[in-house]
Amino acid sequence: MLFILFVIANFYTVRALALYGTELYFYDKLQVAYQFAGMNGLRQELSSVLSYDKMRYELIVARNFEKNLANIKEPGKFLADIVSDRKNKINFFRNLRSIAFVLIVGMLLLRIIIDRRSKPKPIFFD
DSSP states (O other), rough: OHHHHHHHHHHHHHHHHHHHHHHHHHHHHHHHOOOOOOHHHHHHHHHHHHHOOOHHHHHHHHHHHHHGGGGGHHHHHHHHHHHHHHHHHHHHHHHHHHHHHHHHHHHHHHHHHHHHHHSSOOOOOO
């Protein structure tokens, strides 16, 4: 049962890491473009992503960002905040995955130890 739970949690974690990693890659590209060329560089990188990129989730994020670009007052601060947030979420999920793995291994070892101690000892006849 624990193994099945671990597989399900691992699947969810890997999927979340992939999504957050894609967002981080996209927003990091935009942040670099904004730092070097300002708003023109950001728009140029955004149009480049929209026209040439083949990653489906990145295109979804790019279209959402394009729709909300006019509402963003400070793009540099917004991009820095969102890049920092995505890095923190990726680290959280990686740590969560590692902790879950260690806990499951610990529980299995504890179960083995308890099973060995609870077995009746053989009786030898003289």
